[in-house]
Amino acid sequence: IWAFSFFPMLQGFLSRISDILLCRWTCRNCCQKCYECSCCQPSEDEVEILGPFPAQTPPWLISNQHEDKEDSDNTASEPPPTPQAVSPDRRRSSSDTSRSTYSLTQRISNLELRRPSSPLIDIKPIEFWAVGSKKEIVQPSVLRRTYTPDDYFRKFEPRLYSVDSNSDDIESLTDEEILTKYQLGMLHFSTQYDLLHNHLVVRVIEARDLPPPISYDGSRQDMAHSNPYVKICLLPDQKNSKQTGVKRKTQNPVFEERYTFEIVFLEAQRRTLLLTVVDFDKFSRHCVIGKVAMPLNEVDLVKGGHWWKALIPSSQNEVELGELLLSLNYLPSAGRLNVDIIRAKQLLQTDMSQGSDPFVKIQLVNGLKLVKTKKTSCMRGTIDPFYNESFSFKVPQEDLEDVSLVFTVYGHNMKSSNDFVGRIVIGQYTTGASESNHWRRMQNSHRTAVEQWHSLRSRAECDRVSPASLEVT
Incomplete structure (x- = not known):
């Protein structure tokens, strides 16, 4: 009984050992090598499709393809066998192959139907069978719009990136070449920094061979109309500039004037000294x-030095008329519009011998009717006058939206009519954005004085944009 019960256990143990040892090399069913027999090959149910985009073709598909290709070549050279000549094993293997191929093709078609579609992906047909060594594995490619250089540069504005050829030419030329090319004369000046008092001293000495001014018809005038002077500033600050006296009827003026700029040494090294030679014309704009x-x-700067520099053309053909500092204040309860004329600077010079004698005329215009006129005192011999004078106008609150203030700067002239310097209009018929901003700030700040600098404008410009300018003299 013990032997009969032990024998099945021994038989099962030996069967397992034989399976482990023999299946490494041979198949238990057909006694062939495992990698050659058909029993150990994966069936069509065991084929794993990696998806529509495999990294590479499975090796077993490549081997089957090579075998099928060789078989097809052999069958092409030999006549097809008759049905009687085909053995049952051969018939079975061919049916298995066709069934496997059909199943694989059907699965691939199903995967093709489930393939995601997108307008940005260019999906090319994927080759699952290796057809040659020269054929590369097809990968999905993203459709990208191809840009040409013209597409990029078409968006650029050439004027923003263009290089001024004139400036490059001037920088590469010497003073002698600049003088020969432009024939604008030369300027002699010197600079020195005073470390003890922390200021820069600029000395304007003289100029040579200045051209005569150009008349209205474009021709050069004679030396009698040449009245030059020099404006000095430290860029980028053009507001705090200095100005020499006017030298009458000469093309070789001698100035010998010294000017001081209060500025620290490190800041002075960041500035650019700009000297502009201007021709004085009493009856028109200075050129x-x-x-x-x-x-x-x-x-x-500490050591200092003297320089002779050739003059180059300037993009600024006319000189600014100057600036005026005003303060406005409205009292609604009293119905009073208060105006303070504080100061002016860098006014256009109207007298060659004694500078200018400027004063300011203030005129109140209601709608298009002149209501009141007042003026400041006259400051003698200066283009940077300090007034600090206050004026008050009776303006009811309901009329505040209809009034305009016209500020006109004149140069006093005892022999003839006063010389016009510049003008601005603030209020209903304003002359610019700066004036509108000042009037709006005053309306929003009752009982509070509002100060602001204004650049003076020509008479023609004010008459063109403001009807109130046409109602005053």
């Missing part, structure tokens, strides 16, 4: 003859 620009970081 710029030429300019000299010298970066102060290129010179030894």
Whole structure:
């Protein structure tokens, strides 16, 4: 009984050992090598499709393809066998192959139907069978719009990136070449920094061979109309500028004037000294003859030095008329509009011998009717006058939206009529955005004085944009 019960256990143990040892090399069913027999090959149910985009073709598909290709070549050279000549094993293997191929093709078609579609993906047909060594594996490619250089540069504005050829030419030319090319004359000046008092001293000495001014018809006038002077400033600050006296009827003026700029040494090294030679014309706008620009970081400011520089053309053909500092205040309870004329600076010079004698005329216009006129005192011999004078106008609150204030700067002239310098209009018929902003700030700040600088405008410009300017003299 013990032997009969032990024998099945021993038989099962030996069967397992034989399976482990023999299946490594041979198949238990057909006694062939495992990698050659058909029993150990995966069936069509065991084929794993990696998806529509495999990284590479499975090796077993490549081997089957090679075998099928060789078989097809052999069958092409030999006549097809008759049905009687085909053995049952051969018939079974062919049916299995066709069934496997059909099943694989059907699965691939199903996967193709489930393939995601997108307008940005260019999906090309994927080859699952290796057809040759020269054929590469097809990968999905993303459709990208191809841009040409014209597409990029068409968006650029050439004027923003263009290089001024004139400036490059001037920088590459010497003073002698600039003088020969433009024939605007030369300017003699000097600079020196005073470390003890922390100020820069600029000395304007003289100018040579200045051209005569141009008349209205474009022709050059004679020397009698040449009245030059020089404006000095430290860029980028053009407001705090200095100005020499006017030298009458000469093309070789001698100035010998010294000017001081209160500025620390490190800041002075960041500035550019700009000297502009201007021709004085009492009856029209002053015209710029030429300019000299010298970066102060290129010179030894402490040691100082003298320079003769050739004048180059300036993009600014006319000189600014000057600036006026005003303060406005409205009292609704009293119905009073208060105006303070504080100061002016860099006014257009109207007298060659004694500078200018400027004063300001203030005129109140209600709608298009002149209501009141007042004026400041006259400051003698200056283009940077300090007034600090206050004026008050009776303006009811319901009329505040209809009034305009016209500020006109004149140069006093005892022999003839006063010389017009510049004008601005603030109020209903304003002359610009700066004036509108000042009037709006005053309306929003009752009982509070509002100060602001204004750039003076010509009479023609004010008459063109403001009807209130036409109602005053």
